[in-house]
Amino acid sequence: QVQLVQSGSELKKPGASVKVSCKASGYTFTSYAMNWVRQAPGQGLEWMGWINTNTGNPTYAQGFTGRFVFSLDTSVSTAYLQISSLKAEDTAVYYCARVPSHKRNIDYWGQGTLVTVSS
Amino acid sequence: SYVLTQPPSVSVAPGQTARITCGGNNIGSKSVHWYQQKPGQAPVLVVYDDSDRPSGIPERFSGSNSGNTATLTISRVEAGDEADYYCQVWDSSSDLYVFGTGTKVTVL
Numbered sequence: 001q002v003q004l005v006q007s008g009s010e011l012k013k014p015g016a017s018v019k020v021s022c023k024a025s026g027y028t029f030t031s032y033a034m035n036w037v038r039q040a041p042g043q044g045l046e047w048m049g050w051i052n053t054n055t056g057n058p059t060y061a062q063g064f065t066g067r068f069v070f071s072l073d074t075s076v077s078t079a080y081l082q083i084s085s086l087k088a089e090d091t092a093v094y095y096c097a098r099v100p101s102h103k104r105n106i107d108y109w110g111q112g113t114l115v116t117v118s119s
Numbered sequence: 120s121y122v123l124t125q126p127p128s129v130s131v132a133p134g135q136t137a138r139i140t141c142g143g144n145n146i147g148s149k150s151v152h153w154y155q156q157k158p159g160q161a162p163v164l165v166v167y168d169d170s171d172r173p174s175g176i177p178e179r180f181s182g183s184n185s186g187n188t189a190t191l192t193i194s195r196v197e198a199g200d201e202a203d204y205y206c207q208v209w210d211s212s213s214d215l216y217v218f219g220t221g222t223k224v225t226v227l
Contacts (some may be wrong), residue, residue, distance in 0.1 A: 104209035105152035
């Protein structure tokens, strides 16, 4: 069965970096786009962007350029989200989420990774 | 940028029908998808392409889309339907995904 398993919660200090992983299983990794979605505490869902798992080409939504980087390791079917120069307002749950080819909806989500930024 | 507006909350008695709206400029020309999110859990797709249901989603969940409003309808509401619901579209003009503001459904 399809699974997206994310790395565990992180507690970071302002200015540090964090790398969240999302390991896919149960399907051909390169056949589906991987998206990233942020949810701040008590807030709604916010689309961060996506990465083409065939080409590795990322697309970033407004507000997620510069400090946010999507990457892949297709040899282990894993997508990564790296955030640098962390700020308190980056505190949120980050989800990886799969989008089927030729579709524009998310069909599977990771369990989420809580990143807490606090001094 | 494209904006999707949902009511913050909807309350419904068990067994009744809940209707959750998602407003957007000419949203009827787009495909709308709906997600259910229970506390502490990842979202789950409940309706895609306006009115299709993924396997495993009860027929009680249905969707429609026309004009400037899309609607998720939950019939014969159960206590387990209590959750936040989000609509989502892809905005072709900007090539970006957009989520609605979210609606909390409370079962009385």
